[in-house]
Amino acid sequence: MAELRPIASSFVVPGPSGVAVRDRLKHLTPADEQVLCLVGAHLGALASADLKTRCADGLGHCSDTWAARKRELTVQSSARWAGAITKTSHDQWALARRGQADHIRDLQAAIATITRRLSLPVGRKGTRKEPGGYRSRQEWFAKSRRLHLLQDRLKRRKADHQAGRVRVVRGGKRLARTRHHLDAAGLTESEWRNRWQAERWFLAADGESGKRHGNQTIRITPDGQVSIKLPVPLAHHANAPHGRYVLTCRVTFAHRGVEWRDRIEANRAVAYRIHLDAQRGRWYITASWQIPQAPTVPMATALAHGVIGVDTNADHLAAWRLDTHGNPIGNPRRFTYDLSGNAEHRDAQIRHALTRLMHWARACGVNAIAIEDLDFEADKTREKHGRRKRFRKLISDMPTSRLRARLTSMADQTGIAIIAADPAYTSRWGAQHWQKPLTTTKRTTTRHDAAAVAIGRRAQGHPIRRRTAPPLAHRSDGQGHRTVQAGPEAWGREGPRPRIPGPRTRSVPPGRGAYAGDQNAHHRPERSAEHVPLTLSP
Structure with a gap:
């Protein structure tokens, strides 16, 4: 390996x-x-x-x-x-x-x-x-x-x-x-x-x-x-x-x-x-x-209301909003730009895309935007990718340094913190763990959208993979919560299950009866057993 x-x-x-x-x-x-x-x-x-x-x-x-x-x-x-x-x-x-x-x-x-x-x-x-x-x-x-x-x-x-x-x-x-x-x-x-x-x-x-x-x-x-x-x-x-x-x-x-x-x-x-x-x-x-450089915002303060992960591409920015636990919220957004033409046109296109991104972040109430800390100087040489001219042109057209400088200066006036995340394996692992689960009949998730989720999770300190299961010998609630998305102190992590309407009979499976929302009525350690009173017909 x-x-x-x-x-x-x-x-x-x-x-x-x-x-x-x-x-x-x-x-x-x-x-x-x-x-x-x-x-x-x-x-x-x-x-x-x-x-x-x-x-x-x-x-x-x-x-x-x-x-x-x-x-x-x-x-x-x-x-x-x-x-x-x-x-x-x-x-x-x-x-x-x-x-x-x-x-x-x-x-x-x-x-x-x-x-x-x-x-x-x-x-x-x-x-x-x-x-x-x-x-x-x-x-x-x-x-x-x-x-x-x-x-x-x-x-x-x-x-x-x-x-x-x-x-x-x-x-x-x-x-x-x-x-x-x-x-x-x-x-x-x-x-x-x-x-x-x-x-x-x-x-x-x-x-x-x-x-x-x-x-x-x-x-x-x-x-x-x-x-x-x-x-x-x-x-x-x-x-x-x-x-x-x-x-x-x-x-x-x-x-x-x-x-x-x-x-x-x-x-x-x-x-x-x-x-x-x-x-x-x-x-x-x-x-x-x-101007005097403002003190850097602590990471915990910047991520208090979630983060927007942004994947930089040659013709667009793929963005997705994540909550404090690293879960994607809503639908992905795409901010396109055209880098053809002279330098003034390219600069205006980048500013327009970043302006729309900043407006969306402020409307969502998010105080942090996560981007990749990209540097293609060592990866776009003709000696390393000599025959792959399209790939060389693709990574050469990405406005990495210009976009980051513009985003930092524009975010300074809005109070939004810019977090730089390591770009290693974000596209590959994002597609592996997030592209298929986030694809529905009404939404097609691309590799770039999945990479935006991976970038946001890495900025928050979460692993990119979706779920971490407990050991095989302890797959019960006694070992702890079964996912790293939320800690034990998060309110509502074990809320009541939704009650499914239907007839009340003694053959109703566990968790589907009238007492499904009562956590004290389930067979669990240190909890009383479920006692459903029987009604006798006269």
Whole structure:
């Protein structure tokens, strides 16, 4: 029998540590748009040059080089703009460095898998945990060539990592590659050029606590007036004192607007970012700030009113409500989404599905949602599932990390706790123990619905299987309750059996007579026997 991997304990997911809200800059005049374009292009050029310098420094970066870069940028912009640009360059370099380390780990895992499979005889079958040998000599030869390719690639990546060299594309590598496939993307060269320039602009400022309205560079007043501190070379475009430009539009921030207004009135730090959606020709502004992380709710408190188990799939969320004893209540629910299209469409689909899930949880009075702690990074490689392209695409399309982050941030405002459960064997054991019993003539239970029940039970600490019987020698009420669904302290666990109507005769089976609801009338230890008075006909 194959050894099962250990099951990790469920835990309550901590809440978010920051907030970001967005609003559209409506009714901008041509002069406003011209100033925003000039400022974004000027600061974007400075940001590109600074990022190049930071990447050239590599591991030799220190506080002195940082100060020198900031002094050079201050002359061409301002001290605060220079601080924001250098901080962004550091964040981009660090992100590229982490991505480089992840890529090295992926290459090492792929090389280890190919090496193992090449050492096996051709045609040997694999197991559930490990793939077998390659199917043919041709595939074995092709994979041996790929092994040398990956080893050479790993050697170069390790050399770059040791030297501190990273490769960053301001504007995005995907958009840069689209330039060579304009027909497939449905873009003209001018449209692509506009999107490329807009992505490389820089209009972002970090917040400052104690300063007026929490930001000296991009300032928004409580009534929604937006003003920008212009760089030194563009100061002649100012229409307000101290080299500032005031936009004609007003900002409201419908979502979390009260919280945002309280922060700026108290002069607490708020960061802003202005960006242009070149496809729609619309300007947006995003406000973000840090929030104190709320204390994690104890597991017992979160599960006091039951839980909703959620199984994540490529096109829907399968959910089922469970009571405190792990029993499914009502019918399963399915929240569908479509992950085709661009990133904004996919994000909107996920938010819409999660919104419906949260509304259902609040209507049920449940304070906890259990999801799987999924991570497919090690399971979707082409070396492990090379021929199974549909399966690789299926698990690659699942929005695991994005969905969990969205669900955590949305649940923080509703008071619903998110519980992460180990995903091991939930689909298999759920189908084995729950799919058939929950299927009726009026309800078809799928594997995903059964998996949702398994996930909810694991989050509650119950075993996934439906029933645990007592030992064979003690199958009586003296050994204890016959199921682990409810403990001895649960009220109503041994309530009266329903009385079945019918004639009262001496041949009525036990538990079916008039005294069926009287527990004291049954033949049980320490209980009196049933005495039914006989009536004699005259």
